[in-house]
Amino acid sequence: MCEIVDKAGSIPAKAVNELVFVPSADLVAKTVRRIADGRQVFAVTDGNVARLHADILPEENVFVLPAGEDSKTFAQAEKICRAMLQAGLTRKSVVVAFGGGVVGDLAGFAASIYMRGIEFVNVPTTLLSQVDSAIGGKTGVNLDGYKNMLGSFKMPSHIVICPELLSTLPSREWRCGMGELLKTAVLDEELYLFVQKNIRALVSRDAIVTAKAVTAAANFKKQVTDEDPTEKGRRMILNLGHTVGHALEKCDNHRLSHGEYVLLGLAVELRMAGTSPECEESLRKLLKTVELPALPVVDARDVCTAAKSDKKNSDGKITLLGAMGAGKIFVCKCGAAEFTQKYIATVDSLVREGGLCYVG
Ligand SMILES: NC(=O)c1ccc[n+]([C@@H]2O[C@H](COP(=O)([O-])OP(=O)(O)OC[C@H]3O[C@@H](n4cnc5c(N)ncnc54)[C@H](O)[C@@H]3O)[C@@H](O)[C@H]2O)c1
Numbered sequence: 203m204c205e206i207v208d209k210a211g212s213i214p215a216k217a218v219n220e221l222v223f224v225p226s227a228d229l230v231a232k233t234v235r236r237i238a239d240g241r242q243v244f245a246v247t248d249g250n251v252a253r254l255h256a257d258i259l260p261e262e263n264v265f266v267l268p269a270g271e272d273s274k275t276f277a278q279a280e281k282i283c284r285a286m287l288q289a290g291l292t293r294k295s296v297v298v299a300f301g302g303g304v305v306g307d308l309a310g311f312a313a314s315i316y317m318r319g320i321e322f323v324n325v326p327t328t329l330l331s332q333v334d335s336a337i338g339g340k341t342g343v344n345l346d347g348y349k350n351m352l353g354s355f356k357m358p359s360h361i362v363i364c365p366e367l368l369s370t371l372p373s374r375e376w377r378c379g380m381g382e383l384l385k386t387a388v389l390d391e392e393l394y395l396f397v398q399k400n401i402r403a404l405v406s407r408d409a410i411v412t413a414k415a416v417t418a419a420a421n422f423k424k425q426v427t428d429e430d431p432t433e434k435g436r437r438m439i440l441n442l443g444h445t446v447g448h449a450l451e452k453c454d455n456h457r458l459s460h461g462e463y464v465l466l467g468l469a470v471e472l473r474m475a476g477t478s479p480e481c482e483e484s485l486r487k488l489l490k491t492v493e494l495p496a497l498p499v500v501d502a503r504d505v506c507t508a509a510k511s512d513k514k515n516s517d518g519k520i521t522l523l524g525a526m527g528a529g530k531i532f533v534c535k536c537g538a539a540e541f542t543q544k545y546i547a548t549v550d551s552l553v554r555e556g557g558l559c560y561v562g
Pocket of ligand 1: 337
């Protein structure tokens with residue numbers, strides 16, 4: 203029996219990067235079973251999600267990671283692959299990530315290398331992963347403190363988004379998700395206007411407003427990543443705030459969470475790139491409502507060294523992104539000396555204006 207070719211003689215279309223919005227948590231497990239359609243499922247999650255949302259997980263073949271960024275290592279990916287082999291996974295099996303960006307990035311990476319790639323489904327459980335990391339197929343692990351240095355593009359077949367799962371999220375993780383949500387809003391004028399109007403409801407975790415924002419942000423990211431899955435062009439805009447954000451993350455040894463560095467990256471990088479004062483002022487109000495974390499005290503030259511390793515750079519120049527308004531993104535390239543100078547001047551001015559403060 204040949205299962206590849208359908209009755210019409212063509213290869214059946216497989217879902218790629220398909221968003222599935224699920225209104226209540228009790229439907230998540232059922233939705234995943236429907237997607238798997240009888241195939242073997244291997245679940246990857248972390249300790250917190252396993253404890254708080256055991257009911258969404260399958261009964262067997264569940265790999266539980268220690269929660270947090272420190273799990274994003276090649277060694278953990280290897281452990282997952284070994285467990286997949288022991289569980290007898292074949293090329294027809296499905297790997298399902300239940301968790302935030304760390305779980306999704308790791309499980310997606312393991313799914314992309316196991317037997318040269320098997321189907322991957324993502325069930326994001328943090329605000330950050332529902333609006334951003336679960337969509338678009340970037341997977342990866344960190345190397346020597348550098349973010350996502352090893353990884354692959356592996357589109358999930360489905361992304362199952364249930365905003366109700368966010369009810370258990372600690373407030374700090376909520377703020378992290380707001381970082382990526384604000385970033386996406388700067389890229390999309392319609393979302394920006396919605397976020398601007400509803401910023402207080404979003405910060406106070408209003409369920410209806412959150413579900414609307416999550417849906418809009420996820421759809422925006424899907425549209426950009428469908429158009430440019432391997433970041434040859436437009437997808438680059440999704441890195442807004444991330445050149446500085448990732449560099450701070452490296453220099454500060456991941457002391458804060460990724461989303462917190464994104465918030466800082468938005469404040470600093472947009473000004474360094476030469477964002478219009480009106481756009482900056484408007485974003486500054488939103489960042490103030492979300493509350494920016496304190497800026498770690500790091501040497502500007504170290505920030506520059508870390509930024510030089512950013513994957514977006516070309517021609518020996520560091521890439522920064524700025525905005526002339528919501529949805530009007532531009533690229534600014536600068537050399538190392540210029541970057542360092544801009545970083546010092548920007549941080550000084552933001553601290554003077556009260557838009558940023560230092561740790562301690
Ligand atoms: N692949 C991409 O395109 C992409 C994009 C942005 C960020 N990322 C990556 O995502 C990671 C950050 O993601 P994150 O912020 O989701 O981190 P995370 O996965 O570490 O989750 C944050 C914390 O929330 C907990 N948690 C998860 N779901 C929960 C729930 N429903 N209730 C209570 N607690 C819950 C986790 O256990 C963890 O302690 C970083 O590694 C970053 O590099 C990837």
